[in-house]
Amino acid sequence: MSPQSQEICIVGIGQTPFTRGVPDATLPLRVELQAAEAAIRDAGLRNADIDAILPFYGLSIAEEFAVNLGVRDLAYQATSHVGGAGPGASLANAANALRGGLAKYCLVTGGWYGFSGKRVRQIVVQDPKTMSGGMNARDYYFPHGLTAPVQWFSMMARLHMMEFGTRAEQLGAVAVAQRKHAALNPNALLRDKPLDLQTYLDAPIIADPYRLYDCSLEADGGCAFVVTTRERARDLPGKPVTLLGIAQGQPFPADDIVTRRDVFHLGVTDAAPRAFGMAGIRPADVDFAEIYDPFTFQVIQQLEEMGFCRRGEGGDFVSGGRIEPGGDLPVNTHGGLLSEAHILGMNHYVEAVRQLRGDAGARQVRGARIGVVTGFGDFGDGCVAILGA
Amino acid sequence: MSTTSAYQRPVPTMEGMTAEFYDFCARGELRFQQCGNCGTWRHVPRLMCADCGSWEWEWARSSGRGRLFTWTVVHRPMHPAFAEQLPYAPAMIELEEGVRMISWVIDCPPEELVRGMPVAVVFERVDDSLTLPKFRRA
Numbered sequence: 001m002s003p004q005s006q007e008i009c010i011v012g013i014g015q016t017p018f019t020r021g022v023p024d025a026t027l028p029l030r031v032e033l034q035a036a037e038a039a040i041r042d043a044g045l046r047n048a049d050i051d052a053i054l055p056f057y058g059l060s061i062a063e064e065f066a067v068n069l070g071v072r073d074l075a076y077q078a079t080s081h082v083g084g085a086g087p088g089a090s091l092a093n094a095a096n097a098l099r100g101g102l103a104k105y106c107l108v109t110g111g112w113y114g115f116s117g118k119r120v121r122q123i124v125v126q127d128p129k130t131m132s133g134g135m136n137a138r139d140y141y142f143p144h145g146l147t148a149p150v151q152w153f154s155m156m157a158r159l160h161m162m163e164f165g166t167r168a169e170q171l172g173a174v175a176v177a178q179r180k181h182a183a184l185n186p187n188a189l190l191r192d193k194p195l196d197l198q199t200y201l202d203a204p205i206i207a208d209p210y211r212l213y214d215c216s217l218e219a220d221g222g223c224a225f226v227v228t229t230r231e232r233a234r235d236l237p238g239k240p241v242t243l244l245g246i247a248q249g250q251p252f253p254a255d256d257i258v259t260r261r262d263v264f265h266l267g268v269t270d271a272a273p274r275a276f277g278m279a280g281i282r283p284a285d286v287d288f289a290e291i292y293d294p295f296t297f298q299v300i301q302q303l304e305e306m307g308f309c310r311r312g313e314g315g316d317f318v319s320g321g322r323i324e325p326g327g328d329l330p331v332n333t334h335g336g337l338l339s340e341a342h343i344l345g346m347n348h349y350v351e352a353v354r355q356l357r358g359d360a361g362a363r364q365v366r367g368a369r370i371g372v373v374t375g376f377g378d379f380g381d382g383c384v385a386i387l388g389a
Numbered sequence: 390m391s392t393t394s395a396y397q398r399p400v401p402t403m404e405g406m407t408a409e410f411y412d413f414c415a416r417g418e419l420r421f422q423q424c425g426n427c428g429t430w431r432h433v434p435r436l437m438c439a440d441c442g443s444w445e446w447e448w449a450r451s452s453g454r455g456r457l458f459t460w461t462v463v464h465r466p467m468h469p470a471f472a473e474q475l476p477y478a479p480a481m482i483e484l485e486e487g488v489r490m491i492s493w494v495i496d497c498p499p500e501e502l503v504r505g506m507p508v509a510v511v512f513e514r515v516d517d518s519l520t521l522p523k524f525r526r527a
Binding site: 121125136138140141142143150154210253259 | 398399400401402407431432433439458459460461462463464465467468471474476477479481488489490491492493499504519521
C-alpha cells in the first residue's frame with residue numbers, strides 16, 4: 001500500500017442542535033447517538049460499517065454506542081483520560097488503529113447535557129475521579145474554596161498579567177473576536193448577542209480577573225466525526241479532510257496545577273512542535289485555528305505555547321483584529337466554547353472540517369487550506385491536530 | 390470522613406499520605422515530603438521522587454514561611470458552602486523549600502494582596518478531625 005493511501009482522513013461530521021435547556025437531561029447518550037448518526041450519514045456510511053468507537057472520557061462508553069447503532073462487529077475501542085484533549089487523543093488513536101489495520105471506520109464522539117445536567121462545577125466536586133488530578137483538587141484545593149476550573153485558571157491568567165503585563169482588554173479581545181465569529185454561525189448559541197469591549201469589561205466578575213464573558217458557555221448537545229484511510233475515503237461521496245499531523249502532550253505534573261516548575265508549560269507546548277514537524281509546516285502556514293477555549297486566557301496561552309507568538313506576547317497577538325473574521329489568523333471561527341457552545345471541543349473538529357471543505361457559509365475563511373485544532377483538558381493536557389483541505 | 394460539626398465545606402479524604410499531611414497540621418506542623426536520596430521537597434504527596442526515582446522519603450518540617458505566588462478573587466461562588474465568604478481569595482503560596490500549595494492569606498483583604506508578599510503558616514482548626522494550614526502576612 002502506498003504511503004498516500006495510508007493517509008488519515010476525516011470523512012464525516014455530525015452534530016445535534018446546541019441548546020441551553022432540554023426536556024429530559026437524564027440520558028446524554030441520546031445526543032451522543034444523534035451526533036454519531038449524523039456523522040455516519042455525512043460520511044455516506046451505514047451504522048454497521050463502523051467497527052471502531054472512541055468515546056469521550058466519562059460519558060457513554062463504546063458498548064452503549066454499539067448496541068444502539070447495531071455495530072455487531074466492534075473491532076476496536078479506546079478512550080483517553082485527558083478531558084478536553086480527548087477528541088484529539090481519539091483522533092490520534094483512530095489514526096493508529098487505521099494504519100495498524102485494527103479498524104476500518106472509526107467513530108469519534110462526544111456529547112453531554114453540560115447545561116441541563118450536572119454542571120462542571122458540580123461534576124468536579126461530586127465526582128473528582130472524572131478529572132485527572134481531581135483527587136488532588138479534592139484533598140488540597142477544595143478545602144480552601146478553590147473548587148472550580150474558572151478559579152484555578154483565573155490564577156494562571158493573573159500570573160501572566162503580573163509577569164508580562166497582559167491586560168483585561170486583551171482577554172476581552174478574545175471574547176469579542178469569538179463573538180464576531182459566532183454572529184456568522186447559525187449554530188452559535190450567542191449568534192444574536194453582539195459583544196463589545198465595554199460590555200465585556202462591565203460584566204460581573206466571576207473569579208478575578210475572569211469576568212462573565214471570559215467563561216465558556218455550558219450547553220447541551222453532541223458532535224461526532226468519522227475517520228478512515230485515504231484509500232477507503234476514495235469510495236465515499238464527500239470531500240475528505242486530511243490529517244497532516246497530530247501530537248499530544250502533558251504538563252508536568254499533569255495532575256496538579258500548583259507545583260509546576262514552569263507554570264505556563266502546557267501539553268500543547270510539547271505537542272505543537274511534534275505536530276508541526278509531522279506536518280512539515282510552521283505556525284505561519286496556518287490559515288485558521290480552532291483553539292480549545294474554556295476561558296479567554298487559555299486561548300492566549302495556547303497560541304503562545306504553540307509558537308504563534310512568543311511567551312508574553314499573546315495579549316498583543318490577539319489584539320487589533322488578528323483573530324477576528326477576516327484577520328490574519330481567524331481563531332475559533334464557529335465562536336468556540338465561549339460563544340458557539342461548550343461541546344467538549346468536539347465542535348472545534350466539526351468546524352475545522354467545514355472550513356476545509358469550504359462549507360462554512362458566511363464565516364468561511366477564504367482560501368482555507370490548513371487549520372489547527374487544539375484540545376485542552378483537565379489541568380492542561382494538550383493535543384494539537386493539523387488538518388488540511 | 391465523619392464530622393460531628395455542621396461544617397459544610399469540602400474536606401479532604403483522610404486516607405494514606407493525605408491523612409498524614411493533615412494530622413501533622415493538627416499538631417501545628419507543616420510538613421512536606423522530602424526525598425531521602427536527592428533531598429528534593431515535594432507536594433502533593435507522591436510514592437516516588439520524580440527527580441531521582443527514589444522511594445525513600447520522609448515528612449520534613451517546613452519553616453512555614455513563603456511568598457504569595459498568585460491568587461484569584463472569587464466573587465461568584467461555585468460551591469454553596471463558600472457563598473457567605475465572598476469575596477475571598479484562594480492563593481498559591483510558594484514555601485521557602487520550593488514547594489507550592491493552595492491556601493488563603495487570612496488576615497489580608499483581597500484588594501491588599503501583592504505578588505511576592507511574605508507570609509507565614511498558621512493552623513485553623515475545623516473540628517476534631519481536620520485542621521487546615523492557612524497563612525498570615527509575615
